[in-house]
Amino acid sequence: MPRAGLDPAAVTLAAAGLADEVGLANVTMGALAERLGVRAPSLYKHIDSQADLNRRIALLVAEELGDQLRSALQGRSGRDALAAAAHTMRNYIIEHPGRYAATVRLAVTGPDDPLAIAGGRVLESLAAVLIGYDIDPADTVHALRLLRSLFHGFATIQAAGGFEMDTDVDESFNWIVDFIDRGLTTKPTYGRLT
Amino acid sequence: MPRAGLDPAAVTLAAAGLADEVGLANVTMGALAERLGVRAPSLYKHIDSQADLNRRIALLVAEELGDQLRSALQGRSGRDALAAAAHTMRNYIIEHPGRYAATVRLAVTGPDDPLAIAGGRVLESLAAVLIGYDIDPADTVHALRLLRSLFHGFATIQAAGGFEMDTDVDESFNWIVDFIDRGLTTKPTYGRLT
DNA sequence: AGCTAAAAGCTAATGGCGTTAGCCAAGCCT
DNA sequence: AGGCTTGGCTAACGCCATTAGCTTTTAGCT
Structure with missing residues (x-):
């Protein structure tokens, strides 16, 4: 499992892009994680919660x-x-x-x-x-x-x-x-x- | 289990009232059902889905x-x-x-x-x-x-x-x-x- | 008045999602 | 080299929407 080199800014940017494509309501942790090549719980190393995101x-x-x-x-x-x-x-x-x-x-x-x-x-x-x-x-x-x-x-x-x-x-x-x-x-x- | 005398209009009205109080995002089927004195799945006898609501x-x-x-x-x-x-x-x-x-x-x-x-x-x-x-x-x-x-x-x-x-x-x-x-x-x- | 069938309620179960806990590997710092 | 922080993973929990299938009420018909 190599590291993906993520940070809060990268996660936020990916989430914003995903939101533009599929609508904010469909920006699920799972979908976002998949786009970043990572599993959903890993996102919590960079953001606190979905509200924080x-x-x-x-x-x-x-x-x-x-x-x-x-x-x-x-x-x-x-x-x-x-x-x-x-x-x-x-x-x-x-x-x-x-x-x-x-x-x-x-x-x-x-x-x-x-x-x-x-x-x-x-x-x-x-x-x-x-x-x-x-x-x-x-x-x-x-x-x-x-x-x-x-x-x-x-x-x-x-x-x-x-x-x-x-x-x-x-x-x-x-x-x-x-x-x-x-x-x-x-x-x-x-x-x-x- | 007496009947609650609900119909689509009553459910909609209650949902609207609840939305004004707690915000639309917090209008959950469970919360709405509770307000109507009913269990959540019973609501589906009156409305098709949350989107329909x-x-x-x-x-x-x-x-x-x-x-x-x-x-x-x-x-x-x-x-x-x-x-x-x-x-x-x-x-x-x-x-x-x-x-x-x-x-x-x-x-x-x-x-x-x-x-x-x-x-x-x-x-x-x-x-x-x-x-x-x-x-x-x-x-x-x-x-x-x-x-x-x-x-x-x-x-x-x-x-x-x-x-x-x-x-x-x-x-x-x-x-x-x-x-x-x-x-x-x-x-x-x-x-x-x- | 009695019967029937639709309507309205219930419990149980499924699947998705957010989130937490706890574990393990990667990579920097000396 | 060796340890500590960091970032990833799996497993598990709880909440929520929704479906399936059962039971009871009740309205309408005869």
Whole structure:
């Protein structure tokens, strides 16, 4: 029995890949072990539990998404940056639906949780998009939540096949990006109406 | 052994309630059976499988949400209708996070699938909101997808505790509703840019 | 009212999965 | 070389979904 040279990162990466292929729910310890040329119990030498594995996948996603967003936003601002961020997030989720699913329903344990930190970096990138649209600082949080909710919702619905196919989803996505851009641009003309 | 007087609807309702309390993932056949005063295998006299149960819960959600939306939208239009729809969906998801989770990752089998029909009625209600904002019919699908993605994304993130608590979530939600209302109102001034 | 047959419950059993315990080999550190 | 840590293995347990096959209730028919 030669050694397989595994470590937590390798196991996490393999699990993420498997999740993208067969869906997160089908990432069983047995299937993952088989893919790594190992028996299931051996995995516990590298991860604590399946919940721990999910957590690590989510962390991986936050890091990957954060990196891609930072790259895509280099030198862009305003509408350009918005479109780049939107497409980056959407492409990532479409290419990696399985691992992305690991980020849903996940509670951070505390402020020094690596997951909270990596997640914060993703949010920073989205916040950078907003800098290009001069927005009242008091409203930045709201706009950020708008972007996050919208991207997350759109991508998860599409990943689940929730849109009817009659009308092109890409077209809708571009329309939505336009819509948001227009709203953020013409925004300053208001003041707490509710 | 007296009979428990169960039927598929009662089982589905109990499962939905249990899901809201302990999370959909913890709705085990054993736990559900116990709540109904019955042994686990007896449930199979009413439902085909756990997948079938999930499907039935999702159908229940579509019906409940559809009903609530139709009620809330009675006699409202424009911004009023938008706000009513938004709050109705959000309140429902926050009150029933467990059963709502059953609607995610779910493929409809065909156009006569009851789930497709009930889901269609929910979308009709959202479409009714848009009537108040005269929108180019060609853009209705896009606006519909915007609303759906946004509400779904916001509610699921909040249900998962994904927002930091520093700033009030209700305030953000109202800000977002305002934002969308403004965008839909001032919309007609454009023409296919992408 | 009595009979029958479907429906609804039960126990027992199977197979899969996550996880733990305990054992053995591999390979680094001196 | 020799020992200790590390990473692998097998065996075993418990939980869960599901199936098989039995028994009892109950509704419907005559």
